[in-house]
Amino acid sequence: MNRWTPRVTVASVIERAGCYLMVEELSRNSSGGPRTLFNQPAGHLEPGETLVEAAEREIREESAWRVGLTDYLGLYTYHAPDGLVFHSHGFSGMVLAHLGTPLDSAILATHWLTFDELEDLERTGRLRSPLVMRRIRDVRRGRRFPLDVIQEY
Numbered sequence: 001m002n003r004w005t006p007r008v009t010v011a012s013v014i015e016r017a018g019c020y021l022m023v024e025e026l027s028r029n030s031s032g033g034p035r036t037l038f039n040q041p042a043g044h045l046e047p048g049e050t051l052v053e054a055a056e057r058e059i060r061e062e063s064a065w066r067v068g069l070t071d072y073l074g075l076y077t078y079h080a081p082d083g084l085v086f087h088s089h090g091f092s093g094m095v096l097a098h099l100g101t102p103l104d105s106a107i108l109a110t111h112w113l114t115f116d117e118l119e120d121l122e123r124t125g126r127l128r129s130p131l132v133m134r135r136i137r138d139v140r141r142g143r144r145f146p147l148d149v150i151q152e153y
Contacts, residue, residue: 006077006085010055011042011131013092013139014067019112020136021095023062025128026108036108038121039128040135041065042088050152055091061104069093071144076131090135092144115140 014021027037043058045051052069059067073090080086103110115136122133
């Protein structure tokens, strides 16, 4: 019997002065060559973490920013071209402090990008997944839920 297991991930939309916190990651194109992609600070839920703890950790590790998460954006399901399925929990929040710590080894740089700049990256296929812009558009539309909608025991 095949056991199907979706990947549980978190991603956060952090906006400051009309710009969005993005991380630039090294990836591989379809022929195996290197290319860079842009994503919100995001990653996998680790054993023993709550979803909020995972989101805060990923932001710290990938961007060296400490944030206060304020809202839950919802559960986004993504069926990747390679057949993997991701259950991505989206959050939004505000920056509190720059930590100055080293970035996760997979991250090349952090950027504060405008919505127009992100749309340009979307048009050129340089976003990690379609969920990147979906989450940002949801924030811009005011689609947010209180954090206590998540019940973890």
